[in-house]
Amino acid sequence: MSFLSCCKFESNHSFKDNNSFKESVADTSKAFNKNGNRFSFFIKSMSHKTGSSRHRRISEEVMKVGNAKVSARVFSYQELAAATNNFNDDCLVGEGGFGKVYKGRVQSSDQDVAIKQLDKNGRQGNREFLSEVLMLNLVQHQSLVKLIGYCIEDEHRMLVYEFLINGSLEDHLLDLPPGKEPLDWNTRMKIAVGAAKGLEYLHHVAKPSIIYRDFKASNILLDADFNPKLSDFGLAKLAPSGEQEFVSTRVMGTYGYCAPEYQRNCQLTTKSDVYGFGVVFLELITGRRVIDVKRPTEEQNLIYWAESLFKDKSHFTKMADPLLQENYPKKGLYQALAIAATCLQEEPDTRPFMSDVVSALQFLVKPKAEEQVDRISLKCSSRYVDSVIEGNASENQVI
Ligand SMILES: Nc1ncnc2c1ncn2[C@@H]1O[C@H](COP(=O)(O)OP(=O)(O)OP(=O)(O)O)[C@@H](O)[C@H]1O
Ligand SMILES: [Mg+2]
Numbered sequence: 001m002s003f004l005s006c007c008k009f010e011s012n013h014s015f016k017d018n019n020s021f022k023e024s025v026a027d028t029s030k031a032f033n034k035n036g037n038r039f040s041f042f043i044k045s046m047s048h049k050t051g052s053s054r055h056r057r058i059s060e061e062v063m064k065v066g067n068a069k070v071s072a073r074v075f076s077y078q079e080l081a082a083a084t085n086n087f088n089d090d091c092l093v094g095e096g097g098f099g100k101v102y103k104g105r106v107q108s109s110d111q112d113v114a115i116k117q118l119d120k121n122g123r124q125g126n127r128e129f130l131s132e133v134l135m136l137n138l139v140q141h142q143s144l145v146k147l148i149g150y151c152i153e154d155e156h157r158m159l160v161y162e163f164l165i166n167g168s169l170e171d172h173l174l175d176l177p178p179g180k181e182p183l184d185w186n187t188r189m190k191i192a193v194g195a196a197k198g199l200e201y202l203h204h205v206a207k208p209s210i211i212y213r214d215f216k217a218s219n220i221l222l223d224a225d226f227n228p229k230l231s232d233f234g235l236a237k238l239a240p241s242g243e244q245e246f247v248s249t250r251v252m253g254t255y256g257y258c259a260p261e262y263q264r265n266c267q268l269t270t271k272s273d274v275y276g277f278g279v280v281f282l283e284l285i286t287g288r289r290v291i292d293v294k295r296p297t298e299e300q301n302l303i304y305w306a307e308s309l310f311k312d313k314s315h316f317t318k319m320a321d322p323l324l325q326e327n328y329p330k331k332g333l334y335q336a337l338a339i340a341a342t343c344l345q346e347e348p349d350t351r352p353f354m355s356d357v358v359s360a361l362q363f364l365v366k367p368k369a370e371e372q373v374d375r376i377s378l379k380c381s382s383r384y385v386d387s388v389i390e391g392n393a394s395e396n397q398v399i
Pocket of ligand 2: 096218219231232
């Protein structure tokens with residue numbers, strides 16, 4: 001068995017084929033914004049240093065995706081300042097590598113929004129801003145956050161999203177303050193299925209398919225009913241096409257969630273996202289952060305810790321989040337652990353596809369899952385899943 005640790009360095013609409021994708025982009029753009037900007041115009045308009053070689057390189061790369069229209073709405077700085085009472089601290093809901101996130105109310109549409117303000121001195125920049133606008137312009141799915149618009153004015157760069165009232169999964173799962181209600185088992189499984197469907201859409205439905213690259217608890221946002229939506233497409237990449245098996249790109253993402261082969265050889269595929277999903281799913285089951293330096297040394301890396309417990313079925317219940325207070329179906333726990341294990345396999349080829357993961361997970365959210373399901377199987381690694389459920393997983397077995 002070889003779970004690997006790794007490492008931050010740096011409307012229900014489906015697309016059935018390439019042509020329909022292009023048409024859909026055009027149609028969507030038309031439907032959402034009759035005055036949609038040409039994409040090239042959008043890129044030109046956002047340069048900090050027009051004509052610089054860095055700007056040209058980024059523009060060329062992003063233009064490879066296509067000359068689509070950008071359907072997101074353009075906001076003025078003044079409109080967003082009014083929506084947030086001049087970016088008042090009372091409206092601040094969070095802060096990440098991109099910059100500060102504010103809750104605002106847009107007067108013209110009478111709508112709550114989340115406004116992300118690019119911090120010029122932050123870890124991320126124009127490239128991530130562009131990638132976010134472009135990717136979210138191309139995809140639409142109930143498990144992906146909606147980009148409502150953006151602001152490019154003088155030095156200001158802002159992204160405007162639908163506001164998700166329950167914040168991020170991280171806020172409800174990891175390092176809960178005393179007295180905060182933990183997520184129950186069913187909600188955790190529902191979040192896992194929804195998030196997996198988001199990845200499934202990006203990998204298998206969107207054309208060209210997209211590698212998300214930054215799957216982690218803080219990037220999974222939750223609506224009022226705890227339905228998950230993936231946010232932060234700044235690091236997303238188009239998946240390899242034709243003969244190409246992987247995208248060669250420098251390692252970016254968040255420490256602990258990166259697939260081993262991506263960290264080692266900079267080889268990115270959709271299977272790298274499957275590994276990231278495995279990590280978050282294990283966090284959902286255990287309530288533990290993938291890397292937690294506050295724990296004893298041997299427990300600081302969730303994947304290494306789980307690796308030792310996976311060797312013996314009698315230890316499986318030790319992996320359940322103590323905050324669940326044993327309120328989970330035992331068989332459901334075993335099955336969930338088996339799915340996490342297959343996603344975390346060392347070899348990308350032996351990890352399942354996200355569509356297989358979605359199929360397997362769906363059994364876990366049904367009511368009375370214990371009676372309904374005797375065994376789940378994934379197309380990939382089904383033998384291992386079975387052996388985990390039976391408790392026969394051996395130390396030598398590759399997971
Ligand atoms: N659309 C949104 N609706 C509601 N809250 C949001 C929204 N987008 C972000 N937030 C809040 O802002 C916080 C910061 O988000 P952000 O994506 O900037 O940083 P992060 O995910 O914590 O870190 P990173 O930069 O590594 O992605 C989130 O954890 C969430 O609580
Ligand atoms: Mg984020």
